[in-house]
Amino acid sequence: MTKHWQQIAEEARAARDKSIPDEYKIDITNCKDNVMHFATEKNALLTDRQVEITKLTATQLLKAIRERKYTCVETTQAFIIRAAIAHQLTNSLSEFFPEEGLEMARKLDEHYERTGELYGPLHGLPVSVKDHLHLKGHLWNIGFTAWANNRSTEEDEDGIIKSLRDAGCVFFMKTHMPTSGMVLETNSNLWGHVYNPYNRKVTSGGSSGGESVMISMYGTAMAVGTDAAGSIRCPAAFLGNYALKPTSARFxxxxxxxxxxxxxxxxxxxxxxxxxxEDVKLLSKFLIDVEPWNNDPNVVPIPWRDVKAPEKLTVGVLRFDGTVMPHPPVLRAIDESVEKLKAAGHEVYEFGMPFDCDEVMEKAVNMYFQSGFAEGKALLAETNEPLIPALSQIFERYGIDRELKGSETFKLNAYRNKVRKQFLDHWLATANSTKSGRPIDALLLPISPGAAFEHDVLPYWGYTSVYNVLDLPGLVLPIKGCIADKNKDLKDPNYNPVSSWDKDTYDQYDPELFHGTPVSLQVVGRRYFEEELIAIGEAMDRDINQV
Amino acid sequence: MTKHWQQIAEEARAARDKSIPDEYKIDITNCKDNVMHFATEKNALLTDRQVEITKLTATQLLKAIRERKYTCVETTQAFIIRAAIAHQLTNSLSEFFPEEGLEMARKLDEHYERTGELYGPLHGLPVSVKDHLHLKGHLWNIGFTAWANNRSTEEDEDGIIKSLRDAGCVFFMKTHMPTSGMVLETNSNLWGHVYNPYNRKVTSGGSSGGESVMISMYGTAMAVGTDAAGSIRCPAAFLGNYALKPTSARFxxxxxxxxxxxxxxxxxxxxxxxxxxEDVKLLSKFLIDVEPWNNDPNVVPIPWRDVKAPEKLTVGVLRFDGTVMPHPPVLRAIDESVEKLKAAGHEVYEFGMPFDCDEVMEKAVNMYFQSGFAEGKALLAETNEPLIPALSQIFERYGIDRELKGSETFKLNAYRNKVRKQFLDHWLATANSTKSGRPIDALLLPISPGAAFEHDVLPYWGYTSVYNVLDLPGLVLPIKGCIADKNKDLKDPNYNPVSSWDKDTYDQYDPELFHGTPVSLQVVGRRYFEEELIAIGEAMDRDINQV
Incomplete structure (x- = not known):
């Protein structure tokens, strides 16, 4: 008979905890809400050299290894310690296998020593791996206790992870994800909540919360997220990372x-x-240079293109999608960014949505859950596991309780195509009213209504999920000068919500709660024009963040 | 109350017949099975100059109009007569509006006269329009009597047809299509059967049968088909045309x-x-040069690329997919083509399928009819219209009788992705055993098991539909030296069928029935590599057809 979910979770967590070497254990009693000082300040477990290594960007690190400044083994060792610390403060790992990582690193060093050649273009780069991306020999479970012991075979490993391995990346951990992945925070009955290291009262976002934590806390040099509703963008935003959700079938x-x-x-x-x-660009280019269309039959064969952004951008800005007003920290991030863009001579165009986002979201949730979560419910039943709050809330809110019929699926597909067409026409029509006379080059908008949100509270998905429906690429741009601040980001006591989502979102805002959380914005580009989007993002990053 | 389907069909046909001017009426009593002599021989209704005009290819015609050798009006007039004749022999039109076409032509001539500039790159090119492609002001009904009076608005017209209009094409007819479009012959209760002009005992193929007839019989200079299961390739093949079914979302x-x-x-x-x-290439390039991604949000932005085929090709050849053995005329076309390719120095590689095509087809039909044809059944019920034989046969054969559930749709999608991956890996692995050391450049295979098939008989779809599941581009190449021949293409009395489909297909073969029907083959390429496929097709056309 299958075990009860609680027993499975206990055993899984115990095994995972045991894999953290004793010498990297830290005392986390009496930790404050903000634990980022463990990542940013000198730490007893780390040498100066290890701090130096882990603070390099992926681009810098690859160069330093190539120039034999650091070996792969010492690089891996440094990140292993960082990752162990990060995990203890945020609960982000599902599996930790430092010995395997060190063994990979040793082989890379030997190869370089023996041949004088790098093993591949990402020789020695540590990469954390999200639960549902197959890594041969390791666990995957998508947060289900019924799947707690699923292990990827050599055949399962494919696509991005296989390309990273072939290019010389080093793996020593897997991060967990929320039950089913269709949640914008990271929590499961199997592994529990991932905490935001800037503010443990709020979530790390999800479903790639563990990955983002590892980037923020220097536990890895590169992370790979997945995103069908905001699962790359929300965690990256809540933790101040850069990230790219590409057009589907580009990677x-x-x-x-x-x-x-x-x-x-x-x-x-x-x-x-x-x-x-710069790292996002390096890795995006890598993911296309491997010609993934020779392995994944759905990838569109568009080779990487070197492009330049227009010298003076025409940037659309969306402050409010008509359904949910963003919280004060996010609105301030937009205002400050717009001022900086204007000061740098760019044109800013006030953009409004061409459709009702409340309706699009209601359809989108039905698209995601066409099966009424039948597969997930069957898995939960196996171990008597309950729904996590975020899932039960979304099912209740949108009335997800049955399998759709084929004709309903067809109608949703048609609806999707209709809003894609409306949005494209609307975007291109901006050329009629911009000063540049061309359509907006990109759209700057929120990622979530809040800088983050409380654990187990359902946020509005409309600022990310709508762009999955539209299948447009979205870049996450942290607004470095803007941190949620209870003294600046006051709650307007007279605000009149325009929708039930707006009311709930307004109620979710508490200046005290969010104080200290990073704020990020999204830059959306044209479908399959990732190169242009990154180039535009670079210009905006320069002028907004002085990078 | 809605009328009965028979009354609607009678009225629709009467109105359509009335639109054929009396002066173009021909006597079709005592017509033989092969009526192509009306297209290929001198005709009392046509002047020598009109014969000359209509026999030009689209490429030649555009050049002649540009050089003012012919006006658009006289060009249109010539094709109008040809189309009227073709229709009377094959029953291919749903609507005929010669006056509107002549008026468009007059405006084009005036424009050229006045400005000295062509209206657009396809100035004066007559194009027939398939029923379900919206042409403003005209009928569309997809073969349903309930929709007999549906008329496209100005807003409906979009995509390819709008691009063709903007480029200076001339429209004067719509061709009909089978009920629902999901049939590989052209027949509906509303319009009846479209006959194959080479052999009226067999079908024109479908669903673009009307379009192909107009190309074969010189009723138009260009036709546009649509294809989700073989609807471009079957009619083009059965009528000896060239055609391209592109990767989805390329056009x-x-x-x-x-x-x-x-x-x-x-x-x-x-x-x-x-x-x-050459015309296929001209029009394919045109359809990409209009940058359709600025109008259709699903189109992938891959600009047209000028490419060359390898000097010596490595051509995969599939004679038998493991489920259905093609009929003798098709096998002979393959044999003769292979000999000619080898003689020209190309490598021919014997290709086998990596999966069970019988199973793929069973899944494919479920993919097409996820709604259990609920929408179609509701339309039929409105006018008490019965299913056409081809639809009732396919529903019975594959047990299509209900709406699928979301979880079943998900499983079909996963299955689709699985076979796409199997096929891609299998294709690329040919590099291990070809003499050239590279994967096959293209795959040569049948389009249908037969040169054509009898009206109201369900043929096996596996040689076309499987490549829709795989979403690979397919070129139709008529094998000009090969016409079904009762003296050469004998039926093997000892053949042992390997599947129930094989048995039925074997039974469908009758040397006498198919005698005189053209035979064509398919050339399949890599996904989104339309340019390479056309270049390879040109080389094969040269060496097989001495074009």
């Missing part, structure tokens, strides 16, 4: 496990989460 | 009506049907 999406075999109305995507935009 | 697919709002597991496509491969 590979094979080699991943999923609760629902294949929901294709709103296709999932995978993309890099990094500490700089 | 625009907006501006078309559909019974099922949006079946996206096997996406539909639209592409040109022509008399030469």
């Amino acid at each position: 590979s999406y094979t080699g991943q496990a999923n609760t629902s075999p294949s929901q294709i109305t709103i296709p999932g995507t995978a993309g890099p989460i990094c500490r700089t935009l | 625009s697919y907006t501006g078309q009506a559909n019974t099922s709002p949006s079946q996206i597991t096997i996406p539909g496509t639209a592409g040109p049907i022509c008399r030469t491969l």
